[in-house]
Amino acid sequence: MSNPTDSLLLKRQPSRWLGGLIIFMTMLGCMALYRSALPPVPAALCAVLLWAYCFWVWPRQVSLRHADSVTGLRFDSQGWHILRRDGTEMGAWLLADTYVSALLTVVRLRQPGRWLPISVILPADAATEDSLRRLRLRLRFSRQRWAAAE
Known part of the structure; x- marks a missing residue:
């Protein structure tokens, strides 16, 4: 018998x-x-690199306007799925270094065929309170939390 709380959808x-x-x-x-104590030219170059990284991260993690930005997570009997802004959905494995706390949750996932893992940063205002609570409970207490999606 399937339990309705076995599935999770976080927008x-x-x-x-x-x-x-x-x-x-x-x-x-x-x-x-x-x-x-850095000379001015290397310090200015490092500052430019810092701001470039900030502008690279902003559409992917903050405003979610980039086509590859993660706009949702889904967990069901088949495992974890990543929902992207462009409408694609891919299966993924949950990594053991996922961080869960009341104010911040960082979900680390690995997609098949990708070299680097995907980090989904979820502060307290990144989704509805109920869906974040259900995600935190799923991440802390699930026995199948590292199950791969098929």
Whole structure:
């Protein structure tokens, strides 16, 4: 007999907390470069690289406007699935270094055929409260949490 709570669908939404944190950390890194003993040219190059990374991450993790950004996670009897903005859905394995807390959840997944894992950063405002609670419970207490989707 199947339990209706065996499936989980989390729809992700843009996060103000994550956006503020990324901008704050980028500015903090630039201030550290300014106060460091580096010559001005390498420090300016590092600052440009910091801001370039911030602008690369923003559409993928904060505003979710990039075609490859993860807009949802689904767990069912077949395992974990990644839902992307372009409408594709791919199966994935949950990695053991997934982090779960009340304010921040970082879901680490590996897709077949991809070299690098995918990190889905979920602060408290990134989805509805109920779906985040169900995801945290699934990640903490599930016996099949590292099951691969078929």
